[in-house]
Amino acid sequence: MSPCPICGTDCPADWLTCANCGWDVTPESRLAIAQQPSHLHWGRSLWQRLQRELALTQRFEAIEQRLAQLEHDRLEHDRLSQDESGQISAGISPGISPGISEFDDIYHPLGFHLAQQEWREADAWTWERILEVAGLNRGGWLDGDEIAAFPQGELQTLDELWYAYSEGRFGWSVQAEIWWGSGGDYNQFCDRVHWRSGRTWLYYEELNFARQAPRGHFPVLPWRKRACYGLGGLTAAETLNHWMTRFPPLS
Ligand SMILES: [Zn+2]
Known part of the structure; x- marks a missing residue:
């Protein structure tokens, strides 16, 4: 042996x-x-690559199942709401588990934008959601400690929705793969996700909002105005590094 x-x-x-x-x-x-x-x-490297692709495929299938379940629950919810519209006013709530209904209520706008490939709206929604969860006001930002303390479940759910609806093109796990593959070099990362074109850093308005936006182009976490400007007291590279640390490289 x-x-x-x-x-x-x-x-x-x-x-x-x-x-x-x-x-x-x-x-x-x-x-x-x-x-x-x-x-x-x-x-060996071919085998490792196959393993990574297999892991991604399995993950994607799990998300698809979850989305199908959510869609099923939503339809069921709508159906029950209609059937029982008379009874609801009499105080009987529709038969849906609060967890799922809550999930649907919260993330429905994001799912809607992503399904329409409205990346700009989805990105704006995601950013506002992050600030809301972190307990910050509109227009704020997160420092390193706040990013480290950001709830894991929330981060994963947002990432999974982005990943699933974009068919594996967008989301932080995709960006993390590029980030760690770039050795944590912000310039190189920006070149690869096209936040920088040639030597020119993109302004938010210059991002590619088309269907075929480059891989890893969204969501935008470490900056809001221009890819070379940071947020608050941190540079864009520092902020991105804090977020990407939440998505450690696959071993
Ligand atoms: Zn073998």
């Missing part, structure tokens, strides 16, 4: 290929790969 050189699964000596990843695990192949480390590296 020895581990597969690609995925690490323990392979009995009589296996020809790894049952997990399909790699050739014969002694001949092991010898050849030992002499060609670049092939081994290529195989």
Whole structure:
């Protein structure tokens, strides 16, 4: 029994290929790969990429299920509201669990904008929601401690809605992948999400609000006016770093 050189699964000596990843695990192949480390590296990185894509696909499917459930509950809610319209006035509430109905009430505007691909409205709504949850007034901003203390469930829900409705193009988890892939370099990040064009930092009005806006373009968390201006006492890079720390890199 020895581990597969690609995925690490323990392979009995009589296996020809790894049952997990399909790699050739014969002694001949092991010898050849030992002499060609670049092939081994290529195989491993391909395998890791597949694993990441699989994880993203599974996550996306889970969100789709959740959205379908929400839509189902919403329709059920509407139906019951109509059926029982007479009874509601008599004091009988529609038969829907308060958790889901509350979720729907709160996030419906965001789901609506995202479904219409109204990225500008969705982004504005998201920003106001963040300030509201953080207990800040309109036009405020969050400092590092406030970002660190921002409720995880709220962050995840907002991210999942963005991710699901944009079919994996937008959301903080997408931005985090780009951020960590850029080594936490704000300039590089901005080039990749097109918050900077050439050497020119974009103003908010110059963002791409079209259907095919670049990957990671939204939502906008670390700045509101121009991509090179910070918020409050923090630079845009510092603010983004605080938020991205909430989405640590996949191991
Ligand atoms: Zn394997």
